[in-house]
Each structure stands twice: as C-alpha cells, then as structure tokens.
Amino acid sequence: MTTKRNAESVAAAADFDKLNRDWYIDKAVQVLVFLGGISAIIFIIGIFVFITKEGMGFILGDFSFTEFFFSQNWRPTSENKATYGILALIAGTASVTGLAMLIAIPFSLGTAIFIAEFATGRTREFLKITVELLAAIPSVVWGFIGLALMNPLIIDIFDVPVGLNVLNAGIILGLMAAPIMTSIAEDALKAVPDRYREAAEAMGATRWQVIYKVVLPAAKNGLLGAVLLGVGRGFGETMAVLMATGHAINIPGSVFDSVRALTATIAAELGETAVGSPHYQALFTIGISLFVITFIINLIADLVIRDVRKG
Amino acid sequence: MVNPEMQFEVQDTTQNPVKLGVENLSIKYGSETALEGVSFNIHEHEIFGIIGPANAGKTSFLKAINRMDMFNPEMQVNGKLEFSGHDISKVRNVYGLRRRIGVVFPLPVGLPLSVYDNVALAPRLVGEKDKAELNVIVERCLRRAALWDEVKDRLDSLGSMLSGGQQQRLTIARALSQDPELLMLDEFSIAVDPVTTMRIEDVLKELKSEMTIILVTNLVQQARRLADRTAFFLDGKCLDVGITEDLFTGDVSNQRTRDYVEGRFG
Amino acid sequence: MFEATRINHKNLSRQNMFRLLLGGMTALLILPVILVLGTLIYKGAPVISFEFLFANPTNGMTAGGIFPALLGTILLVIVALLASVPLGVAAAIYLSEYAPDNWFTRAINIAIINLAGVPSIVHALFGLGAFVIFFRFGTSILAASLTLAIMTLPVVIVATRESLQAVPMAFREACWNMGATRWQTIRRIVLPNAVTGILTGVILEVSRTAGETAPIMFTGAVFFLPFLPQGVFDQTMALSLHLFVVSTQVPEMPEAVPYGVALVLIALVLLMNSVSIALRMYLRGKKKW
Numbered sequence: 001m002t003t004k005r006n007a008e009s010v011a012a013a014a015d016f017d018k019l020n021r022d023w024y025i026d027k028a029v030q031v032l033v034f035l036g037g038i039s040a041i042i043f044i045i046g047i048f049v050f051i052t053k054e055g056m057g058f059i060l061g062d063f064s065f066t067e068f069f070f071s072q073n074w075r076p077t078s079e080n081k082a083t084y085g086i087l088a089l090i091a092g093t094a095s096v097t098g099l100a101m102l103i104a105i106p107f108s109l110g111t112a113i114f115i116a117e118f119a120t121g122r123t124r125e126f127l128k129i130t131v132e133l134l135a136a137i138p139s140v141v142w143g144f145i146g147l148a149l150m151n152p153l154i155i156d157i158f159d160v161p162v163g164l165n166v167l168n169a170g171i172i173l174g175l176m177a178a179p180i181m182t183s184i185a186e187d188a189l190k191a192v193p194d195r196y197r198e199a200a201e202a203m204g205a206t207r208w209q210v211i212y213k214v215v216l217p218a219a220k221n222g223l224l225g226a227v228l229l230g231v232g233r234g235f236g237e238t239m240a241v242l243m244a245t246g247h248a249i250n251i252p253g254s255v256f257d258s259v260r261a262l263t264a265t266i267a268a269e270l271g272e273t274a275v276g277s278p279h280y281q282a283l284f285t286i287g288i289s290l291f292v293i294t295f296i297i298n299l300i301a302d303l304v305i306r307d308v309r310k311g
Numbered sequence: 312m313v314n315p316e317m318q319f320e321v322q323d324t325t326q327n328p329v330k331l332g333v334e335n336l337s338i339k340y341g342s343e344t345a346l347e348g349v350s351f352n353i354h355e356h357e358i359f360g361i362i363g364p365a366n367a368g369k370t371s372f373l374k375a376i377n378r379m380d381m382f383n384p385e386m387q388v389n390g391k392l393e394f395s396g397h398d399i400s401k402v403r404n405v406y407g408l409r410r411r412i413g414v415v416f417p418l419p420v421g422l423p424l425s426v427y428d429n430v431a432l433a434p435r436l437v438g439e440k441d442k443a444e445l446n447v448i449v450e451r452c453l454r455r456a457a458l459w460d461e462v463k464d465r466l467d468s469l470g471s472m473l474s475g476g477q478q479q480r481l482t483i484a485r486a487l488s489q490d491p492e493l494l495m496l497d498e499f500s501i502a503v504d505p506v507t508t509m510r511i512e513d514v515l516k517e518l519k520s521e522m523t524i525i526l527v528t529n530l531v532q533q534a535r536r537l538a539d540r541t542a543f544f545l546d547g548k549c550l551d552v553g554i555t556e557d558l559f560t561g562d563v564s565n566q567r568t569r570d571y572v573e574g575r576f577g
Numbered sequence: 578m579f580e581a582t583r584i585n586h587k588n589l590s591r592q593n594m595f596r597l598l599l600g601g602m603t604a605l606l607i608l609p610v611i612l613v614l615g616t617l618i619y620k621g622a623p624v625i626s627f628e629f630l631f632a633n634p635t636n637g638m639t640a641g642g643i644f645p646a647l648l649g650t651i652l653l654v655i656v657a658l659l660a661s662v663p664l665g666v667a668a669a670i671y672l673s674e675y676a677p678d679n680w681f682t683r684a685i686n687i688a689i690i691n692l693a694g695v696p697s698i699v700h701a702l703f704g705l706g707a708f709v710i711f712f713r714f715g716t717s718i719l720a721a722s723l724t725l726a727i728m729t730l731p732v733v734i735v736a737t738r739e740s741l742q743a744v745p746m747a748f749r750e751a752c753w754n755m756g757a758t759r760w761q762t763i764r765r766i767v768l769p770n771a772v773t774g775i776l777t778g779v780i781l782e783v784s785r786t787a788g789e790t791a792p793i794m795f796t797g798a799v800f801f802l803p804f805l806p807q808g809v810f811d812q813t814m815a816l817s818l819h820l821f822v823v824s825t826q827v828p829e830m831p832e833a834v835p836y837g838v839a840l841v842l843i844a845l846v847l848l849m850n851s852v853s854i855a856l857r858m859y860l861r862g863k864k865k866w
C-alpha cells in the first residue's frame with residue numbers, strides 16, 4: 001500500500017508550515033490582481049489630474065467663472081480679443097440632450113416594459129438581442145446617419161433650409177441612448193420579485209394594473225438610474241452631435257436651429273490649437289467641466305441603482 | 312481475522328500521541344455563539360466520534376480545525392487548537408495545514424472536472440506529475456471510497472454531473488487523495504445507501520492504521536460501530552467525552568448524553 | 578356578478594390597448610433603425626469590393642480603397658487588447674475572488690462605472706495630456722490604443738467579474754479544503770469555467786474599440802497617411818475616423834464612398850457583437866453543474 005508519495009509526505013508532514021513556492025506564488029498573484037483592481041481608481045484620478053494639469057493655466061490666468069459659464073461669446077480665434085464663453089455651447093448640449101431624453105425616455109421605458117412584462121419566448125429573445133445590437137452601433141455611424149439620411153429628410157418634411165439642427169441631433173441621440181436605457185430599465189423591472197406580481201394577480205388585478213400599481217413603483221429607482229445613465233450618455237456623446245447639430249454657436253430658439261455642443265467643440269477645435277495656448281487650455285477646461293458633471297450623474301445613478309439591489 | 316495489534320489500539324488509543332489538542336475552544340459568528348469552552352485531546356490512530364443534534368456546533372468545530380474561518384469574516388475562533396503540536400492559529404502557511412487534513416462536508420461537491428481529475432487534483436497541487444503514480448492514487452482512493460466499480464469505465468465524465476451519492480463518495484476519494492494525517496468526515500453517509508455506507512465504514516476501520524479520523528455523525532449507532540472515543544455536543548457545548556462504549560453503557564457525566572444516545576431527544 | 582364582469586371587461590380592453598401601445602413603441606424604436614441599416618446596405622453594398630477593402634485610397638480619398646484605415650483599426654484594437662485584457666482580467670479576479678466588502682472595493686466599483694461613463698472626448702483629452710505629451714509617446718498607435726484600452730477597460734472587467742461570480746462558491750471551498758491556495762483554485766477551477774464568459778466580454782470590447790472615434794482623434798489617428806504604419810510609435814488611419822473624414826471633410830466626395838465605409842464599420846462591429854451573443858447562448862445551453 002505504501003507508495004513513493006506516502007514516504008515523501010511523511011517527511012513533509014513535519015514542516016507543513018514552511019512557506020513554500022506555492023505560498024509565494026499565491027501572495028504574488030494577490031498583489032498583482034490587487035494592482036489590477038486599483039488601476040481603475042488610478043485611471044479615474046489620472047484622467048482628472050491630467051486634464052486639470054493641461055487646463056490649469058487657463059483657470060489660474062485671468063479666468064472669470066461668470067464669463068466662462070454665462071457669456072455666449074465663444075471667440076477663441078479672434079484677432080484682437082479672444083473670448084471664451086460657453087453658455088451657447090451649454091445651451092446646445094442641453095437642448096440636444098433634452099430633446100433626446102424627451103424621445104428616449106418614453107420609448108425606452110415602454111420598450112422595457114413590453115420586453116419584461118409582455119413579450120415571451122422567441123419574441124422576447126429577439127427583442128433583447130436587437131436592443132443589444134442597437135446599443136453597439138458606433139457613434140460616428142449615427143453621426144453619418146444624421147448627416148446623410150436625416151438631414152435631407154428634415155429639409156423635405158419641414159421645409160427648412162438646413163436639416164442639421166437640434167431636431168436631427170436630438171432624434172439621433174435619442175435613438176442612441178434608448179437601447180442602453182432600455183436594457184437597464186428591463187433589468188430593473190426583472191429585479192421585481194415575481195411573488196409581487198403573483199400576489200397582485202391573485203387579488204384580481206389585470207396585467208396592466210399589476211404593472212402600473214406594483215411593478216413600476218417597485219422598480220422606480222432602477223428606472224431612474226436608467227434615465228440618469230441615458231442623460232449621462234447623451235451629455236457626453238461627441239461624434240454624433242458633432243456631425244448632426246450643424247455646429248453653429250447659437251442659443252436655439254426652435255428645434256430647427258443649428259447648435260454646437262460642448263463635446264463637439266473640443267473635437268472640432270483641439271486639432272487646430274497649439275499645445276499650451278489659451279484656446280487649448282480653454283478646451284481642457286470644458287473637458288474638466290464635462291468630467292465633473294458626468295462623474296456626478298454617474299455617481300447618483302449608481303447610488304439609486306445600488307439602492308434597488310439592496311432593497 | 313482480527314489483528315491483535317489493531318485490537319490493542321482500539322482499546323487504548325489514549326496512550327497514542329496527541330494528534331489534535333483542543334483547549335477551551337469557542338467559536339462565534341458575529342454575536343452568535345456556535346461553540347463554547349470545548350477541551351479534549353484527539354489521539355493518533357483513533358476514530359473520534361462527535362455526536363449531537365443539529366446546531367450543536369459540530370460542523371463549526373471542523374471548520375475551525377481547517378482554518379475555514381479565513382474565508383468568513385463573521386467567524387471568530389478563540390481558544391487553542393494544536394495540530395501535531397503546532398498551534399494552528401499561528402500557522403503561516405494554512406494551505407500546508409489544510410493539505411494534511413482531509414475533510415468531507417455533508418453537501419457533496421463534485422468539482423467540474425473529470426472524475427479522474429477530481430481525485431488527481433490534490434496530488435497535482437503538490438506537484439505530482441507522474442502519470443503512473445497518479446493512476447495508482449486515483450484507483451486506490453476511488454476503491455476506498457467504494458466508487459471505483461461504478462466509475463472505472465467513465466473516469467473522464469464530469470464529477471459535477473454524478474449522482475448525489477456518487478459525488479459524496481467522490482468527495483471522500485478526494486479527501487483521501489490528499490493522503491491526510493487527519494481525516495474529518497461530517498455526516499458522510501447522508502446521501503449514500505446503507506450497503507455502501509457499511510463498505511465505507513469498513514474502509515475507515517482499516518484507514519485508522521494510517522491516519523486519525525474525526526467522525527461527525529447524527530447516527531448514534533454509526534459512532535458506536537466505529538468510534539474509539541466519542542464526544543457529545545449539544546447547543547454549542549461539549550457535554551461528554553470518553554470511550555464510546557462508556558457513553559452507551561457506562562457512567563456518563565451528564566444525563567442528557569444518555570437521553571440522546573438512547574433516542575429520547577435529538 | 579354582472580357588475581364585476583363589466584369592470585373586468587373594461588380592464589381587459591384597457592390592458593389590450595396598453596399592450597398595443599407598448600408594442601407599438603417597441604416597433605417604433607426598432608423599425609427606423611432597421612430601415613436605416615437597410616439603407617446603409619442598399620447604398621453601401623455596391624462600392625464594397627475586393628479593391629475597396631484592400632487598396633489604398635486615391636484621388637484625395639474619393640476613389641480607391643480603405644485598406645490603411647482597416648489595417649489601422651485592427652492594429653489599434655490589438656494593441657488596446659494587449660493592454661486592457663490582462664489588466665481587466667486581473668481587476669475582475671481581484672473584485673470577484675479577493676476584494677472584501679468595504680469602502681475601498683466600493684471606490685473601485687465607482688471608478689469602473691465612471692471610466693465607462695466619462696465622455697469619450699474627455700478620454701481623448703486625457704490620452705493627449707498623459708500619453709502623447711507627458712509620457713512622450715507622441716501621436717501614435719501606442720498612445721491611441723492605451724487611451725482606448727482605459728476607456729473600454731470596464732467592458733472586460735464587468736464581463737469577467739460576472740463570469741467568475743457565476744462559478745459556485747462551493748467549488749472554491751471544496752478546493753480550499755484540499756489545501757489549494759487561492760491562486761491554485763482560481764487557475765484550476767474558477768478560470769477554466771469562466772473562460773468562455775471572459776471571451777464574450779473581450780469580443781464585446783473589440784467591437785467597442787473598433788467603433789470609437791473621439792478618443793483616437795488627437796492621440797494617434799490621422800485623416801490621411803500616404804504610407805502604412807511601421808510600428809506602435811507611428812500614426813495610423815482608422816476606419817471610424819475615416820468615416821468622419823470622408824463624410825464631412827472631403828469636398829466632392831462620391832456619395833457611395835461614405836456609405837461603403839459606414840457599412841464596413843458597422844458590419845465589423847455587429848459581427849463581433851453577434852459572435853459574442855452567440856457564444857453567450859452556447860454557454861447558457863452547456864451546463865457543467
């Protein structure tokens with residue numbers, strides 16, 4: 001019965017507490033994966049540090065908070081006096097994101113409810129996959145769609161001279177944000193335990209009463225989180241708004257006005273600026289503002305969604 | 312065929328060196344006490360039975376010996392546990408400690424590896440690569456766990472897809488493949504039919520010459536059949552410990568012990 | 578009795594209306610996109626040819642092919658994966674197998690969510706400030722790929738963490754009980770059973786990386802390059818940026834060219850996603866416990 005190993009292990013028994021190769025490998029791996037774990041924190045801090053470093057000169061110079069955020073004169077290349085007011089750009093971003101949410105919120109919530117509560121079997125599977133594929137379409141393709149398909153369509157239908165405007169970018173951005181919002185909202189609805197539905201159905205409630213009175217209230221935080229993430233996505237979108245808004249500095253009076261978004265301004269102008277120039281630094285300052293705002297939106301979205309998982 | 316030497320050991324295991332010393336051991340999960348003030352010695356080459364109803368602290372006791380408290384921040388172990396003279400709370404290489412201790416918990420777990428790889432895993436973890444050597448170990452362990460005949464033709468099927476009873480025996484085979492100095496079995500027969508249980512019990516009697524065995528069971532008669540000495544746990548306390556036969560026929564320090572072994576509660 | 582029936586009837590018809598409305602919304606969300614994709618195929622397919630895919634652009638990009646852009650995208654994706662997959666898998670292993678439930682782990686999770694949520698143009702600014710300027714990589718494939726890697730890191734982390742966590746705890750405990758170290762347990766039991774799920778995430782990341790435009794605009798991708806990149810410190814063309822260029826920056830561009838570029842890009846991205854989805858479904862059908 002005694003094998004080679006038996007004899008060896010008797011010898012090994014005495015010093016089982018020795019720190020052997022396996023033990024050191026295990027410790028080394030633990031350190032390595034920990035480094036991987038904290039890399040996310042390092043990167044997010046790194047992003048903030050580096051964009052601040054590049055934009056700092058502008059903020060420390062003759063930077064006026066009021067002029068930057070509340071003036072609509074964005075004339076960074078002016079010969080005699082360059083001015084950096086981003087109010088019109090904020091208005092551009094806000095109008096496009098606002099319209100996009102107006103479209104995306106009802107449609108994505110409706111679709112999420114349909115998928116989660118009504119669709120069954122193959123239909124459900126098909127819709128889920130389609131939504132997932134829609135979310136994958138690159139933003140530059142959306143921008144191209146706005147430019148090449150929506151633009152002439154808007155000119156034709158509404159008889160306006162330019163089809164690159166708030167309406168165009170709003171629809172594009174709405175279609176872009178909707179799939180993500182749909183899948184997060186659907187997760188939130190699915191997270192509502194079936195026993196809630198069963199209890200309500202046992203009391204004689206119809207399907208829509210169950211949804212309206214039981215499921216939606218129970219999933220409300222998750223749905224709010226979905227909307228917030230959609231807002232964050234729309235707010236930070238770059239290529240699509242660059243290509244579909246018309247790129248005119250303008251506080252829009254109607255959806256047919258062309259505008260220019262914060263993100264698109266950076267994308268369009270950064271290539272033309274000299275590193276370290278006031279214009280370059282001003283663009284980084286816009287970047288800092290975008291970072292801070294999306295950070296806050298994502299943080300709130302995470303808090304409300306986490307709340308759902310706990311409750 | 313009774314080996315006179317074996318017979319001698321059965322009757323006088325307390326003369327053997329101490330394998331596991333337990334001194335004033337207490338285990339808590341958060342604020343809830345699972346085990347309190349337990350002290351006794353378990354000697355080499357003995358089968359030490361632990362009996363008692365559910366929630367007596369039997370499983371927690373095994374987990375403390377195996378240092379599984381490391382993976383549960385709620386679990387606090389106080390008191391002293393000495394394995395072969397080493398204080399296990401001071402062990403630096405807990406993996407080395409666990410390799411010396413085989414354990415079988417009541418919920419069978421067949422790893423999602425082939426049956427062969429399940430049993431060959433422990434030798435491989437310590438660097439065994441020799442195919443012939445592994446074949447010998449796998450067959451020996453599967454035979455001892457009374458599983459060989461059922462799986463010898465499908466050693467490459469998934470261990471996690473075997474039936475519950477087979478997975479239970481696979482878990483035993485895996486514990487044996489560690490070639491442990493201390494084997495801890497926690498209600499191993501729960502998913503195993505009576506005939507197979509008897510076969511494994513016979514193997515355990517043989518294994519005693521190679522290792523020390525702690526047998527946690529809620530089958531009082533199983534402890535009586537196998538254990539040299541037995542402890543009775545109730546509500547986190549050890550009410551009695553002694554020669555097994557004494558618990559059933561001789562003096563007991565606590566009337567609850569007698570009530571339990573005679574089936575008046577539990 | 579009659580009363581109850583009537584109310585029920587009214588409710589039922591409302592339910593049907595409600596259902597119809599929601600179904601209609603779903604259709605309205607999906608149909609236009611399918612129409613748009615149809616148009617892309619209809620207008621783009623005629624230009625797709627062997628030459629279009631494998632020749633250099635000529636005549637100020639109005640003719641010829643897109644090979645340098647296609648190759649550039651592939652290079653960017655490969656270098657980005659080399660950086661982000663090991664890092665992302667390590668991070669996921671930490672979060673799934675080691676991380677205690679405390680504030681620090683929450684901070685890591687919040688950082689991951691924000692890495693995914695920060696606008697792509699901000700990632701571009703970071704890539705410019707950090708890799709191009711501070712680390713002196715210049716505008717290069719390396720700088721652009723690292724920017725993409727950081728941006729898409731959450732995709733790998735989240736997918737890997739999910740597939741690691743799908744491996745039941747009991748398997749780990751059984752392994753630890755035998756004296757396996759944490760790493761031995763991960764390597765022999767957890768990772769082999771999570772590898773398909775990790776692959777799903779990696780393919781998804783390929784799709785994301787290939788489609789991104791803003792992060793590479795100032796870090797390594799250029800409008801036009803008369804030669805192919807020779808190494809990671811060279812600049813490159815990229816498919817996504819090429820679509821932007823041919824649709825906005827080049828006068829007298831034949832209408833079909835941007836459609837062709839868009840079609841190639843979207844086919845690449847959707848193909849990757851479909852593979853990822855198919856892999857996931859295969860995985861769901863194959864039970865190992």
